[in-house]
Amino acid sequence: MDLGLRDRRALVCGGSRGLGAAVAAVLAGEGARVVLAARESAALHDHAAEVGGVAVPVDLTAPDAAATAVGAASEALGGLDLLLINSGGPPPGTFAELDEAAWAKAIDGTLLATIRLLRAAVPALRASDVPAIVIILSSSVREPIPGLVTSNVMRPGLAGLIKSLITEIAPVRINGIAPGRVATERIASLDAKRAVDTGAKVEEVMRQSVARIPLGRYGEPLEVGRVAAFLLSPAASYVNGAIVSVDGGMVRSLP
Secondary structure, eight states: OOOSOTTOEEEEETTTSHHHHHHHHHHHHTTOEEEEEESSOHHHHHHHHHTTOEEEEOOTTSTTHHHHHHHHHHHHHTSOOEEEEOOOOOOOBOTTTOOHHHHHHHIIIIIIHHHHHHHHHHHHHTTSSSOEEEEEOOGGGTSOOTTBHHHHHHHHHHHHHHHHHHHHSTTSEEEEEEEOSBOSHHHHHHHHHHHHHHTOOHHHHHHHHHHTOTTSSOBOHHHHHHHHHHHHSGGGTTOOSOEEEESTTOOOOOO
């Protein structure tokens, strides 16, 4: 299938590693022109070079960062068609463990960063003939994750935002992806923390997680990247307001 992504102009946030890097790689492989926005790092510049894209070093938790990223992408690409919003996971911990600073970090890094990106990007996207947004969420939008109370609060809030915006920003399409256990640095760090908290070995923590997944394994970042590329593409032109699980069947709640 031709996704219709050739020469489409995409801003990929959190594009230096993990799921953002995977989405950028798939988009570029389909012929899209990509700008990768993330904190300054060698990984950001290296991955941008690998996919033939442009690196924009920016801390998206800063109040003015969204406007900077969108402006730089629009200037580099001559406009904007597609936006992938992907933020680092909020601080882990139970409600009793988290102080106000941790909650403030979660709000700034997950909720406010997304709101600012949407505010900055939607006017630019309205000039496109195929405008689309995808927000990377979490399986916590459908089932709370033990020890990740901040995600259990923030991610469902973003799902509610997606549903609220489908009318307000149309014809700009907006969808979300709810990944499960995908082999990223974030998941590895969460598994390591759970091992420390429970006194188990990391291998046992992973075994317990895999036991809940009908496909019997963790996902790969590119498996999320391909779904995101489809949702951003003109091939998904009538998909709007969807929250798509990419979790190997782990979460079995009804939509």
